[in-house]
Amino acid sequence: MPESRLITVQVNGKAVSVPAGSMVSAAMLKAGDLCRVSVTGEPRSALCGMGICFECRAVINGVAHSRSCQVACREGMTVETQR
Amino acid sequence: MQFDVLILGAGIVGSACALECARAGMKVGIVEPNVPANGASAAGMGHIVVMDDSPAQLALSRYGRELWQQMRQALPATVEYEQCGTLWVAADEEEMQEVHAKQRTYASVGVETEILDAQALEHAEPQLRKGLAGGLRVPGDGVIYPPAAARFFLDEAIRLGATLLRGVLPVAAAQGRVKLQDGSGLSAGAIVIATGVNTSLVPWITVQPRKGHLVITDRYPGFVRHQLVELGYLKSAHKLTADSVAFNVQPRQTGQLLIGSSRQYSDAVPDVDAAILRRMLDRASEYLPRISELSAIRVWTGFRAATPDKLPLIGPTPDRSVFLAMGFEGLGITNAPGAARLVGDYLLGREPAIDRTPFLPGRALKQAEAMRA
Amino acid sequence: MSMRWDVLIVGAGPAGMAAAVAASRGRLRVAVLDDNAAAGGQIWRRGLGETAEPAKQKMLHAFKECGAVLLAGRRVVQAPEPGVLEAWCDETNVLERYHYDRLILATGARERFLPFPGWTLPGVMGAGGLQALVRGGYDVRGKRVVVAGTGPLLMAVAAHLKHDGAKVVAICEQASMARMLPFAAQLAKKPSKILQAVALGANLRGVSYKTGCWPVAAIGNGRLQHVELTDGRRRWTEQCDLLACGFHLVPNLELPLLFGCRVENDAVAVNAMQQTSVAGVYCAGEPTGIAGVDAALLQGEIAGLAAAGNTGGAEKLVARSKAERAFGEAMTSAFRLRDEVLRLCDANTIVCRCEDVSYGSLKALADEKNNWTDAKLLTRCGMGPCQGRVCGPAVEALFGWKNASVRPPVFPVPIAAFITEPQSEFDNQQALQEMQ
Missing domain, CATH: 3.50.50.60 (FAD/NAD(P)-binding domain)
Incomplete structure (x- = not known):
């Protein structure tokens, strides 16, 4: 099922291209950006990869606290680090 | 073991009483069968609020708030004291009239308020729906995290020499003796019963469990800035029988929102009631339309200890060794320090700062007798 | 209808x-x-x-x-x-x-996650977690990965990562070889599982598989740069981009x-x-x-x-x-946690990642005979959006605190879910x- 088609999303204002079918977490990792900043200000990124740990929460298309490992990238999507 | 005073119940009221007595140099024992502050103290919102539903309540809650403000510097950061103020929201002109009446009431006891018109309200809380009439801001009100406050009182009392008897269930309290479930006993010059909604030690009083629901969200800093309460809240709080809901949303220091409130007499089980939860959140979203988009991470229920006249029971009982500090309905957090002070006044023969007669437990006895007649 | x-x-x-x-x-x-x-x-x-x-x-x-x-x-x-x-x-x-x-x-x-110094750094992930992220489109080609923790998942993940182009630096299994032998005997009874093991072994040729070895700290400035490992006698560090670390399953x-x-x-x-x-x-x-x-x-x-x-x-x-x-x-017996992996935290190590609750604050409560209800009330451990799914098994392993009750919503949901x-x-x- 590998797809060659690329999808471009905006991660904290930067354009990032990932293969179609990729999750938002993959785009954030590729961009080298944090998923979120913890309640005491620590940098955090994805941990469990399966939607249970909530460490990959990000603001996706304006919706805060979205689990980026459970949301597939769509063309033109905007993603921001959850602060 | 012999104590000067035994406090039964390590909720926020019992813990505040324990600290008050320990500070006065008394030998204090605190009896808690479960986890300290795991009843209404854990379930409630932690709103420090001056409430004007009766002159006695107004005096007690104003006193309580003042005491909270005085100890603010001494509270650890975990208590999360935030003087965010209360904003009573008026939906229409009729409620705006109430705003003016409320302001006069507060002014009569020296509580600072500020009337907001529609525009000022919108500026103060942009997430509120448009078209509301205005509101009354009470800037001295605040928010705390009650379990941490209760544990702070308890730890302070212990530091001053009080003894916590945890995992111990009292089954009777009279004549300076507390009988425990294991058959053993404790004695003290005075016994303070602060068991919240549990009246098994004082079956002659009427305290009804009044169920409430709360929802907490993930963190959305700045979504609201004040504790927001609809003016109709007192109408809801004062209904004696019917189930009711009211818009009541609190910003936590963490950026989380605590969403209430519901009141039910009929339901004695702690399960979440989907129908009233729906009504409660529907009400909240009428005032804060975008609240429906926020992520809810927990829903829970708790029971307020409601007396027939909505005033707590503080003071001596016919058994002169037994004192009560219970029946606070939704104001146990605000009123805990004031109640503790009044209990201390009785035990130490001090002059009270406010009129304590409206809270005398004797009235509960009369009510019980009247009901029997 | x-x-x-x-x-x-x-x-x-x-x-x-x-x-x-x-x-x-x-x-x-x-x-x-x-x-x-x-x-x-x-x-x-x-x-x-x-x-x-x-x-x-x-x-x-x-x-x-x-x-x-x-x-x-x-x-x-x-x-x-x-x-x-x-x-x-x-x-x-x-x-x-x-x-x-x-x-x-x-x-x-x-996966069961156990806290250790640095485990919250970006770049430290679950073993299955990293594999899932790769399935979700994360490109690991050329990344240096240490796979650590315990359980059969480690080898499977390492094989997949290698297949996907990662440089698997080492696989560190905390269980000792002696403990794993009876399990290997069980494995030998099952032809299908032998085939799987052989296939994995073939994929992992050239990758060091160390038993009785576990991570003690993840180190880096803002993100993982190297991991400190031990076999109980000596400590050494490995430079890596990713640490895939899970302690079997719960x-x-x-x-x-x-x-x-x-x-x-x-x-x-x-x-x-x-x-x-x-x-x-x-x-x-x-x-x-x-x-x-x-x-x-x-x-x-x-x-x-x-x-x-x-x-x-x-x-x-x-x-x-x-x-x-x-x-x-x-x-389960083969991959039982050794005591040492339960003693990795220092006072500042975060245990509850949602609420940033430190090991020190929980240890202080545990020492005074408090239970998880106390800890939840007083520190908010387990009260964040993961609802204790990550820290719950950890505090059970560390302090013996068990969570036996579950309340709806079982998962965070928008408020709208309760309104309509x-x-x-x-x-x-x-x-x-x-x-x-």
């Missing part, structure tokens, strides 16, 4: 799919709910660069053909009354209500607990027919005890047959299922469209 499912299954992993295939043989109306976008569960997570394991392909094919309806992208929120379950669908923003006669819980397992018990199913020894208690203590509710796979994919497939099939009324068919599988259970027990009437008119048409 309200839809009533004869058999409703939660979880579309191996156990759930096997249950669906078995139950559908009885011409029943069967539906499977899953939080993920596709069937396969975690072990057979589908996505980019997935592998074509024969068992997986066979089951995915059978599942697709069996007539059961897959309702993906749904997280179960609550069970308001017997025979009813409500799930939130992010795609449509609707709380859906499902009615069922029999329910099969196939909720799988998750069952997902939230839903069984919500339904009131009896739990014994950290697993859902079931009889030979996979029936739980609650009438009409079955449980299959890892929640009944971690035993791997073969056990899950068998248990799922048994549960599916039993739920469909074919107990005769189910009984034929019981002996094999028992053997798989024994395999699981040997595995649940949509129960989930008609056939829509359901069939979902089948794709």
Whole structure:
């Protein structure tokens, strides 16, 4: 099922291209950006990869606290680090 | 073991009483069968609020708030004291009239308020729906995290020499003796019963469990800035029988929102009631339309200890060794320090700062007798 | 027109799919709910660069053909009354209500995470976690990866990562070789598992596999740069971009607990027919005890047959299922945590990642004989959005604190889920469209 088609999303204002079918977490990792900043200000990124740990929460298309490992990238999507 | 005073119940009221007595140099024992502050103290919102539903309540809650403000510097950061103020929201002109009446009431006891018109309200809380009439801001009100406050009182009392008897269930309290479930006993010059909604030690009083629901969200800093309460809240709080809901949303220091409130007499089980939860959140979203988009991470229920006249029971009982500090309905957090002070006044023969007669437990006895007649 | 499912299954992993295939043989109306976008569960997570394991392909094919309806992208929120379950669908923003006669819980397992200094740094992930992220499109080509922790998952993950182009620096298994030997003996009895092991070994040629070795700290400035490892005698560091670290698996018990199913020894208690203590509710796979994919497939099939009324068919599988259970027990014993991995935290190490609760603050409470209710009240440990799914197994291992109660919502959901009437008119048409 590998797809060659690329999808471009905006991660904290930067354009990032990932293969179609990729999750938002993959785009954030590729961009080298944090998923979120913890309640005491620590940098955090994805941990469990399966939607249970909530460490990959990000603001996706304006919706805060979205689990980026459970949301597939769509063309033109905007993603921001959850602060 | 012999104590000067035994406090039964390590909720926020019992813990505040324990600290008050320990500070006065008394030998204090605190009896808690479960986890300290795991009843209404854990379930409630932690709103420090001056409430004007009766002159006695107004005096007690104003006193309580003042005491909270005085100890603010001494509270650890975990208590999360935030003087965010209360904003009573008026939906229409009729409620705006109430705003003016409320302001006069507060002014009569020296509580600072500020009337907001529609525009000022919108500026103060942009997430509120448009078209509301205005509101009354009470800037001295605040928010705390009650379990941490209760544990702070308890730890302070212990530091001053009080003894916590945890995992111990009292089954009777009279004549300076507390009988425990294991058959053993404790004695003290005075016994303070602060068991919240549990009246098994004082079956002659009427305290009804009044169920409430709360929802907490993930963190959305700045979504609201004040504790927001609809003016109709007192109408809801004062209904004696019917189930009711009211818009009541609190910003936590963490950026989380605590969403209430519901009141039910009929339901004695702690399960979440989907129908009233729906009504409660529907009400909240009428005032804060975008609240429906926020992520809810927990829903829970708790029971307020409601007396027939909505005033707590503080003071001596016919058994002169037994004192009560219970029946606070939704104001146990605000009123805990004031109640503790009044209990201390009785035990130490001090002059009270406010009129304590409206809270005398004797009235509960009369009510019980009247009901029997 | 309200839809009533004869058999409703939660979880579309191996156990759930096997249950669906078995139950559908009885011409029943069967539906499977899953939080993920596709069937396969975690072990057979589908996505980019997935592998074509024969068992997986066979089951995915059978599942697709069996007539059961897959309702993906749904997280179960609550069970308001017997025979009813409500799930939130992010795609449509609707709380859906499902009615069922029999329910099969196939909720799988998750990795157990243990805290150690630096484990919250970006770049430190679960072992299965990293594999899932790769399936989700994360490109690991050229990345230096240390795989650490415990359990058979480590080797499988390392093999996949190597296949996907990562440079696997080392695999560090905390269990000692001596502990693992009885398990290896069990493995030797099973031809299919030997084949898997040989295949993994071939893929991992040239990668160092160290037993009795575990991470003590993850170090880096803002993100992982190297990991400190030990074998109990000496310490050394490895430079790496990623640390894939998980300590075997723990069952997902939230839903069984919500339904009131009896739990014994950290697993859902079931009889030979996979029936739980609650009438009409079955449980299959890892929640009944971690035993791997073969056990899950068998248990799922048994549960599916039993739920469909074919107990005769189910009984034929019981002996094999028992053997798989024994395999699981040997595995659990082989990968039991050594005491040293429970003593890695310093006072500042975060234990609850949602609320940033430190080990020191929890240790202080534990030392004064407080329990997890105290800790939750006083520190908010476990009170964040993961609802204790990560820190719960950790504090159980560290302090012996157990969480036995679950309240709805079982998963965070938008407030809207509680406001709108649940949509129960989930008609056939829509359901069939979902089948794709």
